[in-house]
Amino acid sequence: MPAPIIVQDIHKKFGTVQALQNISFTVNEGELFGLIGPDGAGKSTLFRILTTLLLADKGQASVTGLDVVKDYKAIRRVVGYMPGRFSLYQDLTVAENLHFFATIFNTTVEANYELIEEIYVQIEPFKKRPAGKLSGGMKQKLALCCALVHKPAVLFLDEPTTGVDPVSRKEFWEMLQRLRKKGIAILVSTPYMDEAMLCDRVALIQNGELLNINPPQAIIRQFSKPLWAVRAKEMYRLIQDLRAFEDTDSCYAFGEHLHLTLKHGRERVDQLQAYLQPKQHEQFSMEPIEAGIEDCFMELMKSHR
Amino acid sequence: MRTIFFLLQKEFLQIFRNRSMLRIILIIPIVQLVILSNAANYEVKDLSIDVVDHDLSSWSRRLTHKLTASGYFRLNRQTFDREDGFRDLQRDQADIVLVIPPHFERDLVREDKVTLQLLVNAINGSKAGLANAYAGSIIRDFNRNIRTEWLALDERNGPPVIAVTFSNWYNTRLDYKIFMVPGILVVLVTMIGAFLSGMNIVKEKEIGTIEQLNVTPIRKHHFILGKLIPFWIVALFELAFGLLVGKLVFSLPMAGSLWLVFLFAAVYLWVMLGMGLLISTFTETQQQAMFIAWFFVIIFMLMSGLFTPVENMPHWAQVITWFNPIAYFVKVIRMVLLKGSGWADIQFFLLVMLGYALVMNGIAIWNYRKTS
Numbered sequence: 036m037p038a039p040i041i042v043q044d045i046h047k048k049f050g051t052v053q054a055l056q057n058i059s060f061t062v063n064e065g066e067l068f069g070l071i072g073p074d075g076a077g078k079s080t081l082f083r084i085l086t087t088l089l090l091a092d093k094g095q096a097s098v099t100g101l102d103v104v105k106d107y108k109a110i111r112r113v114v115g116y117m118p119g120r121f122s123l124y125q126d127l128t129v130a131e132n133l134h135f136f137a138t139i140f141n142t143t144v145e146a147n148y149e150l151i152e153e154i155y156v157q158i159e160p161f162k163k164r165p166a167g168k169l170s171g172g173m174k175q176k177l178a179l180c181c182a183l184v185h186k187p188a189v190l191f192l193d194e195p196t197t198g199v200d201p202v203s204r205k206e207f208w209e210m211l212q213r214l215r216k217k218g219i220a221i222l223v224s225t226p227y228m229d230e231a232m233l234c235d236r237v238a239l240i241q242n243g244e245l246l247n248i249n250p251p252q253a254i255i256r257q258f259s260k261p262l263w264a265v266r267a268k269e270m271y272r273l274i275q276d277l278r279a280f281e282d283t284d285s286c287y288a289f290g291e292h293l294h295l296t297l298k299h300g301r302e303r304v305d306q307l308q309a310y311l312q313p314k315q316h317e318q319f320s321m322e323p324i325e326a327g328i329e330d331c332f333m334e335l336m337k338s339h340r
Numbered sequence: 341m342r343t344i345f346f347l348l349q350k351e352f353l354q355i356f357r358n359r360s361m362l363r364i365i366l367i368i369p370i371v372q373l374v375i376l377s378n379a380a381n382y383e384v385k386d387l388s389i390d391v392v393d394h395d396l397s398s399w400s401r402r403l404t405h406k407l408t409a410s411g412y413f414r415l416n417r418q419t420f421d422r423e424d425g426f427r428d429l430q431r432d433q434a435d436i437v438l439v440i441p442p443h444f445e446r447d448l449v450r451e452d453k454v455t456l457q458l459l460v461n462a463i464n465g466s467k468a469g470l471a472n473a474y475a476g477s478i479i480r481d482f483n484r485n486i487r488t489e490w491l492a493l494d495e496r497n498g499p500p501v502i503a504v505t506f507s508n509w510y511n512t513r514l515d516y517k518i519f520m521v522p523g524i525l526v527v528l529v530t531m532i533g534a535f536l537s538g539m540n541i542v543k544e545k546e547i548g549t550i551e552q553l554n555v556t557p558i559r560k561h562h563f564i565l566g567k568l569i570p571f572w573i574v575a576l577f578e579l580a581f582g583l584l585v586g587k588l589v590f591s592l593p594m595a596g597s598l599w600l601v602f603l604f605a606a607v608y609l610w611v612m613l614g615m616g617l618l619i620s621t622f623t624e625t626q627q628q629a630m631f632i633a634w635f636f637v638i639i640f641m642l643m644s645g646l647f648t649p650v651e652n653m654p655h656w657a658q659v660i661t662w663f664n665p666i667a668y669f670v671k672v673i674r675m676v677l678l679k680g681s682g683w684a685d686i687q688f689f690l691l692v693m694l695g696y697a698l699v700m701n702g703i704a705i706w707n708y709r710k711t712s
Contacts, residue, residue, distance in 0.1 A: 086555045112557050122552035126357055127350070138346040139556050181552075 037100040039220035045094035069234030070224040077243040078224040115187035125167025140185030172203025258326040264292035267316035347566025388416040390425040390434040397445035522673040523646040532575040533612030541620035595680030614700030621707040640666040
């Protein structure tokens with residue numbers, strides 16, 4: 036039994052833009068695989084190739100052992116796809132959309148109700164409402180139901196949580212965790228780095244290239260540099276001063292703090308303090324912290340720029 | 341087959357849910373038929389005429405009477421001054437000015453010959469031509485009567501005259517509406533076929549649902565048939581509805597078999613649906629699709645013989661109409677409804693339509709790609 040998704044050396048070019056190059060990875064059975072990257076990194080292009088909507092220039096890919104070019108018809112039967120843009124019929128009701136997508140896969144909502152039940156009960160109170168009148172989170176839940184209603188072996192979710200409120204986002208990811216336990220391989224893309232921690236493995240994609248494929252904990256472990264959280268009253272002046280310091284490696288704003296790394300690690304912290312002293316920052320604090328997944332991504336993206 | 345059934349079910353659900361669509365389907369035929377058929381009237385009647393009578397004899401008055409009694413002319417002004425008539429012509433108050441010279445009656449008796457002058461406002465060429473022809477024929481008729489009367493001959497002894505009588509076939513009372521209604525029904529059916537189908541397919545692209553549909557077992561032909569068949573049914577329903585309105589409101593004659601009309605419409609619609617499909621394959625938004633469809637439909641419509649006869653067009657334009665599906669349907673529906681043409685008369689046109697339907701849909705399907 037081959038792995039649900041195998042991607043080998045995929046290249047795709049749009050005109051002069053290299054949208055994807057040298058993409059290879061494998062998604063195993065029951066794995067929740069995250070594709071993390073900024074807008075325009077090539078995530079949707081990769082999804083379109085894997086869902087047989089687009090042909091790659093070079094390389095092979097297979098889904099449940101079926102080739103995406105030769106066996107595209109068979110693939111379309113066994114995968115569930117949720118495009119980045121809401122793609123259900125806005126003028127049909129929740130129930131009608133679900134019924135329609137069940138019937139065109141030659142099945143019924145009842146036959147696979149057990150799979151969608153947990154999600155569907157949340158939108159069931161609105162089942163007579165046109166899909167276009169649902170909230171963002173509800174729309175995504177409905178889209179997930181429609182993608183699941185034919186009991187797919189593999190699920191492709193292209194930015195399912197973009198534009199969704201934090202609570203719905205959290206609920207959505209909880210659903211994905213449960214689906215994974217039912218043995219469905221899930222490839223999910225997201226521009227939100229915090230969601231990476233919820234995946235089994237994560238691939239970071241930037242400018243059409245994969246930078247790193249690892250479980251999120253391993254990615255964090257790879258982060259070797261000491262990291263400090265710095266704050267002061269005037270954050271903007273602080274970030275400018277820190278970036279002007281010669282030994283500063285990186286300095287990014289993370290919520291209330293600035294995350295700082297130095298080129299020589301802990302060696303020159305004293306020099307930094309001496310440098311900042313005359314600048315007289317009020318309420319200054321600087322504490323060493325553990326790196327989070329976001330620090331790792333910033334670091335990876337910086338080194339590949 | 342099952343898939344097509346589910347697609348059709350979905351399409352009809354969407355069509356009937358769309359309130360404006362329902363209005364389009366039910367109200368447009370009535371409005372189009374009632375307004376257009378009454379307004380688009382090319383009969384030339386009530387031409388206003390100025391008579392500049394310098395003679396004022398009994399014969400000149402008889403001529404004036406004969407003109408105004410014909411029903412084609414309405415006396416606008418009777419005057420002695422030629423300038424008055426000319427001014428009315430310039431102010432667009434008179435369509436035609438008849439100038440009767442002094443001594444009209446005397447010269448006719450004495451010299452056996454007299455000249456009348458007709459001034460015709462020829463801004464609208466066809467109207468001017470008709471006005472001229474009507475006036476000419478009335479004057480000729482007058483001339484003949486006067487002569488037989490003057491020479492005191494009875495009909496049998498007179499000089500040989502060819503008397504022409506006529507009767508109008510297929511539209512005995514020359515009712516323009518009866519001529520227009522079938523043509524307008526064609527326009528109606530065309531709009532649904534060419535516009536709605538194409539726009540509906542593009543809509544799926546525009547709102548992104550095609551992306552979702554493409555990753556399903558739906559096949560190319562399922563999708564296309566699922567899109568075209570609903571509008572085919574709606575358009576045929578429209579035709580039936582329009583014929584009913586035509587019958588009730590205009591007493592539209594139905595000399596031939598209605599089955600033939602529907603058979604032809606069924607084939608014709610595939611040409612128009614194919615056109616809509618073709619347009620949808622190279623447009624991304626409903627707006628683009630609408631404009632392109634509009635461009636072709638307007639050209640086809642104006643060159644279809646709906647308003648102006650194809651036979652009046654220059655030869656090159658007539659050649660173009662051989663490729664104009666609307667022209668065929670306008671011709672056939674009039675032939676069948678007004679003239680009672682049968683299968684033998686229309687089978688050639690039906691064959692041509694069938695050919696176009698195959699070609700149009702062939703190109704459209706070839707151009708339609710499920711994967712980009």
